Amino acid sequence: MAALSLFLFVFALWGLHRELAQTHLTEIRRAFAQVPASGVLLAALGTFGSYLALTGYDVLALRHLGRPLPYPRVALVSFIANAVGHNLGMATLSAGMVRLRFYTAAGFSATEVTGIATLIALTFGLGATFASGLAMLFDPGKASLLLHVPETGARALGGLLLTLAILYPLSSLLHRRPLQLRNWKIRMPGPGIAFGQLILAGVDLACAAAALYWLLPVEAGGNAVAPFPLFLGIYVLAVVAGIVSHVPGGLGVFETVLLLALPDVPRDGLLAAILAYRAIYYIVPLVLAGVLASWNLLRERRETIAQGLEATRGVFAWMAPTAASVSVFITGAMLLFSGSTPVLSGRMAVLRNFVPLPLLEVSHLTGSLAGLGLVILARALYRRVDAAYHLAFWLLTAGALASLIKGLDYEEALLSLSVLGILWLGRQAFNRPASLMARSVTPGWLLTVLLVVVATLWLGLFSYKHVDYSQELWWHFAFKGDAPRFLRTSLLLALTVIGLGLMRLLRPLSPEPEDASAADLARAAVIVAAAPGSDSALALLGDKRLLFSPADDAFIMYRVRGQSWIAMGDPVGPEPAREALAWRFREMADRHGGRVAFYQVQAHNLPLYLDLGLSAMKLGEEGVVPLAGFSLEGPARKDLRQAYRQAGRNGLRFEMMPPEAVPALMSELRQISDSWLAAKHTREKGFSLGNFQPAYLAHFPCALIRLQDRVIAFANVWASAGKHELSIDLMRYLPEAPKGVMDYLFLELMLWGAREGYEQFNLGMAPLSGLESHPLAPLWHRLGTLIYQHGEHFYNFEGLRAYKNKFAPVWRPKYLVAPGGIALPTILLDVAALISGGVKGMFGR
Numbered sequence: 001m002a003a004l005s006l007f008l009f010v011f012a013l014w015g016l017h018r019e020l021a022q023t024h025l026t027e028i029r030r031a032f033a034q035v036p037a038s039g040v041l042l043a044a045l046g047t048f049g050s051y052l053a054l055t056g057y058d059v060l061a062l063r064h065l066g067r068p069l070p071y072p073r074v075a076l077v078s079f080i081a082n083a084v085g086h087n088l089g090m091a092t093l094s095a096g097m098v099r100l101r102f103y104t105a106a107g108f109s110a111t112e113v114t115g116i117a118t119l120i121a122l123t124f125g126l127g128a129t130f131a132s133g134l135a136m137l138f139d140p141g142k143a144s145l146l147l148h149v150p151e152t153g154a155r156a157l158g159g160l161l162l163t164l165a166i167l168y169p170l171s172s173l174l175h176r177r178p179l180q181l182r183n184w185k186i187r188m189p190g191p192g193i194a195f196g197q198l199i200l201a202g203v204d205l206a207c208a209a210a211a212l213y214w215l216l217p218v219e220a221g222g223n224a225v226a227p228f229p230l231f232l233g234i235y236v237l238a239v240v241a242g243i244v245s246h247v248p249g250g251l252g253v254f255e256t257v258l259l260l261a262l263p264d265v266p267r268d269g270l271l272a273a274i275l276a277y278r279a280i281y282y283i284v285p286l287v288l289a290g291v292l293a294s295w296n297l298l299r300e301r302r303e304t305i306a307q308g309l310e311a312t313r314g315v316f317a318w319m320a321p322t323a324a325s326v327s328v329f330i331t332g333a334m335l336l337f338s339g340s341t342p343v344l345s346g347r348m349a350v351l352r353n354f355v356p357l358p359l360l361e362v363s364h365l366t367g368s369l370a371g372l373g374l375v376i377l378a379r380a381l382y383r384r385v386d387a388a389y390h391l392a393f394w395l396l397t398a399g400a401l402a403s404l405i406k407g408l409d410y411e412e413a414l415l416s417l418s419v420l421g422i423l424w425l426g427r428q429a430f431n432r433p434a435s436l437m438a439r440s441v442t443p444g445w446l447l448t449v450l451l452v453v454v455a456t457l458w459l460g461l462f463s464y465k466h467v468d469y470s471q472e473l474w475w476h477f478a479f480k481g482d483a484p485r486f487l488r489t490s491l492l493l494a495l496t497v498i499g500l501g502l503m504r505l506l507r508p509l510s511p512e513p514e515d516a517s518a519a520d521l522a523r524a525a526v527i528v529a530a531a532p533g534s535d536s537a538l539a540l541l542g543d544k545r546l547l548f549s550p551a552d553d554a555f556i557m558y559r560v561r562g563q564s565w566i567a568m569g570d571p572v573g574p575e576p577a578r579e580a581l582a583w584r585f586r587e588m589a590d591r592h593g594g595r596v597a598f599y600q601v602q603a604h605n606l607p608l609y610l611d612l613g614l615s616a617m618k619l620g621e622e623g624v625v626p627l628a629g630f631s632l633e634g635p636a637r638k639d640l641r642q643a644y645r646q647a648g649r650n651g652l653r654f655e656m657m658p659p660e661a662v663p664a665l666m667s668e669l670r671q672i673s674d675s676w677l678a679a680k681h682t683r684e685k686g687f688s689l690g691n692f693q694p695a696y697l698a699h700f701p702c703a704l705i706r707l708q709d710r711v712i713a714f715a716n717v718w719a720s721a722g723k724h725e726l727s728i729d730l731m732r733y734l735p736e737a738p739k740g741v742m743d744y745l746f747l748e749l750m751l752w753g754a755r756e757g758y759e760q761f762n763l764g765m766a767p768l769s770g771l772e773s774h775p776l777a778p779l780w781h782r783l784g785t786l787i788y789q790h791g792e793h794f795y796n797f798e799g800l801r802a803y804k805n806k807f808a809p810v811w812r813p814k815y816l817v818a819p820g821g822i823a824l825p826t827i828l829l830d831v832a833a834l835i836s837g838g839v840k841g842m843f844g845r
Contacts, residue, residue, distance in 0.1 A: 031217070031272035039215045043280045046211030051285060053204035054082045058099075060193050060200070061119040065112060076292060077102040083289035087282050095120075097613070104615055111824070113615075119189070126165055127201020128236050131209075133161030135233020142230055169194035209235035212277040217269030234261040252455070290323065321382050321429055321611075327419045328392055329378035333452050334412055335371025335399050339364060339489050340460035342482040343407035351408060352479045360406055361477060361485065367402035367412075368489045370395045372496060375452050381430070383583060389423060389430035396420045446501060453497050460486040516546045523548060524555055525699065527572055534718035534727040534762055535600075536572040540699050543686045544568060547585055549577045556585050559687055564830040565589040567598045568688055570605050579608055586612050597818035597827045600688060600765065609817040616815045617824070621801075623763035623809030627726070630754040632747065640747060640806065647744035654748035655704045656717070662702045666694050669702070669714050676732035687834040690716065690729035703728070703752075705737075705745055712737045713745055719758070726753040727762035746807065763804045765814055 055071075058078040062068050077099060085095030096117040103113045136158025144154040172194040189197065209232045238257035242250015255274055262270060343351075351360065373395045380388035400416035403409040464483040467473075476484040516524070516539075524539045524546055539546060544557040554573020559566055567585060571578035582598075589596045598609060599619075606616050632641040657665065673692045677683060684691035697716050705713035713733035719726055728749065733741050750761050818827045 027268040028271050031268040032275055035215060035272060035276050042214035043211040046207045047281045049207035050204050051079055053200050054078055056200040057120045057123050060196050061116040064119060064189050064193050080289040080293055083285040087286050123197040123201050126168055126197050127205045128240055129161050130165035130202055131205050131236045132233050133158045135230050138229040169198050205236060211281055215273035215276050217266055321384050324423055325378045325382035327422055328374045328381055331415050331419050332371040332374030334415060335367050336456040337459055338409055338412050339368035340456050340486055341463050347408040348479055355405055363402040363405035364485045365489055367399055367406055370399035372493055375449050384430050386430050393423055450497060453493055457490055516542060520546045523552060527555055530721045531572050532720050532724045534720040534725045535569055537718045538568055541690055541696050549581050553577050554581050556581055559834050561830040561834055563594045564827050565594040565596045566831055570601045582608055595819050599816055599831055600814045601817055603813050614817040614819060616817050619814050619816050620765050621811040622765045622814050623804045623811055625750060625761045625807050625809045627754040627758050627761055630750055643740050643743045644747050647740055650738045651707055652744055653706045655706060656752060657702045657704060659701055662698050668711055672714060672734055673732050675734050679735040685835055703749055705741055713741050715745060723758045725760050725762055726758045763809055
C-alpha cells in the first residue's frame, strides 16, 4: 500500500508537470492575487455548508446505533474529525481515530465507533455515486470524453449509478429485517436514516464543489466550459481519486484530475483557484479544529487546572505532542518548499547590500536541511522523545535565521518562531529518554518524508523549468543564482534521505525477547518490594517475560501468543518510568509485527493507554476492603462474626509464617495443593493467576489454617510496599476441611492486616460484574451481563460476586485495553489461552 501511494503521488506530479509545461510560477502567483474577494466569501460559505452537512453524518450514525448525543457535542467531534481526515488522508482511519478518542470518552466501545465510521464512509460513498450519476446524465457528451467511452456508455453508466444511489433508501422501505451474512446479522438503516444519508451526502458534496467552483476564473466559472452539474461530477472524481491514492489530502492527485478534466480553463487560474480552495476548505478548518480541541480540553479540565500561565502550560503539555508534531511537520515542509522557489527580486535587491554571498549560499542549504530535519523529527515529537524536543528547538531557530538571511522570508521565520512558542509551552510533555533513531524513522514515516522531498523536487523543477540545464550550473554562485542553489540543495536532500533509508535497511535486526532469567526475577523482586500494588508479585511467577526501564526502576510483565503481546496489569514502577516503558513495549511489539494489549489495568491509567492508540473494555470489578478500624463487631457483620466463632469452636487455628519458614513446609503444602486440584477436577493456571511452584511461594509469607496441629489450608500472601495493600494468590484446602474454612482464612487475614497497619485487603476481581445491561450499553457490556447472570454452567460469575460482597468491599473497575475492532476477539482468545495454559485448558477446568 505504501509503495502504491508513492507511485500514484509521483505519477500525479508527472501529470501536473506535463499539464503545466507552459505555465510559469509568476503567472500562478499573479492569478492567485487576482482571486476576487467575493469568490473567497462564497467559497467560505460553501465550506461552512459542507462541514455543517458532515456533522449530519455523525448524527445519523449515532441515531442508527441507538445512542444519540446532544448535537453541539456531536458537531464538535465531527468537525475536528473531518478537518483532520481531510488533511491527513485515509479519512476513515485518521478521522476514525479522532472519533475513537472522543466517543470512547462518552462511553462508546471501539466496536461501536468502528460502526459509526463505517456508516459515515457509506454515506459519503452514497453521495459520490449519486453526484457522479447525475453529472453523467446531465452532460453525457462531456462525460464520454473524460472517461474515453461512447456517449451511450456514459449515459448508461450515469443511469446505473443514479439508480443504485436511489435504490439504497428505497430498499430500506421494503427490506427492514437485518441482513444475514453467514453467522453475522447486520442491522440496515431505516428509511428515515437512509434518505437522510442521501440528502446530506448530496448537500455536502454540492457545497464542497461550489466552494471551488466560485474560485474559478471569471471567464471559466459559470459558463459552458464548466456548468456546475458537470463540474460536480468532475469534483467528485478528483476527490475519490485522492482518497484511493492514500496520499495525504490527495495532494497532487486531486489537482492532476482537475487539470486533465478541465482543459479549457486557464492553467494558472485553475491552479490558483485550487490553492485558494485548499487554504479555505483544508487549512483554515484544521487550524480552527485545533483551537476547538484546545477549548474543549480547557472546558473539561477547568476545575482541575490551575489559573494563569500554569493552566496554559498544563493544557499545552497534554496537547503538545500532537500540536508540535503537526506544526513542526508543516514548518519543515514550508522551509523545504521555500528553498525550491525563487527569491522575490525586491527582497534580493535589499539583501545583496547587507549579506555576503557565501553567507547567503550557506543559509539556503541550512534552511532546507533544517526543514528536512523537522519533517523527520515530527514523529519523534509525537512520541514525546526529549532529544527530539531539543533538536527541533535548534532546527526551528536555525530555520528562522536562515529564512531571513537567504531571502528575507519573514513569513517562514514567523511560522518557525510561532512553533517554537508551542514547543516551549508544552516542554514538560517531552520527557521520554528514548533514542531518536529507535523508532522515529520507520518505513512508513520514511515514505512520508520521501513524499515531501519528491514534492519539493517537483516544485523546484516546475519553478526553474525555463532555465536551460548545464553542468556549469552546479558551480555557479551568484545573488541571482536561485536555480543553481536549488540543484545543490536537491542533491544534498536526496543524499540525506538515501542515507536514512540505508541506515534503516542495514541496521541489525532486533533480538527476540527472552523469557525471564533468574537474574531478571531478582531485579524484578527489588521493584516489586517497592510497589504499592500487591498484584505486581505475579512477575515472580517466572512464566512471563520482563521488560525493564533503562534505570531498572520499572518493568512490564508480558507474554506473547501469536501476534498478541499481552501485558499483565499496568507497568510496575514510578509514574514517569511507566509511561516511557509502555511506549517502549508498544514499539517493541511493532518491530516484531505484534499488537499490544494490557490485561486487568486500573481506571486511573486509562489516559496513558488512549495515548498509545488503544481502547478500553471493562472486564469486571475488583473488591477492596478498607482495613482501617476493621472488626467483626456490629450488626452488619453478624453473619461473619458467627462464622468466625464457629470456626474457632471447630478447632481451627490461624498462623502466619514468614517467607524464610515456607520452604520447610513445602512438602505438606504440596499435598494440600494436589488434593485440592484433584477434588476440583482442574489443573494449574498461569499468567494472571499463580500456581504451585516452590521457588515462587518462597518469596511470600504464608497463611496457614491448622486443625489441631495439622495444616488443612494455606494461602500465599502478597503484601505491598508501605503496607498499602494485602492480598492472597493461591488459597487451597483439603477436601475434608470443615465448612467455612475459606471464610475463616479471609477474616483472619483481614484482622491480621488491620493489626499490622495495612490500609486495604484486595479480594481480587469478580469477572463480568458491574457491566451495564441497558439496551443502549455497548455490546460487550450486554453480552457480559448475560453471561454473568446465566453462565453458571461454565462458571459461577454471579456467585463469586455475591460471596465477596459479604465482606462489604469497595468495587473498582478493571479493564482490558487493546487495539479493538476485528483484532479484539483474537486477543481475548489469546488471554484465555495464556491463563488456562493453552487452548485445551480453556475447555477443561
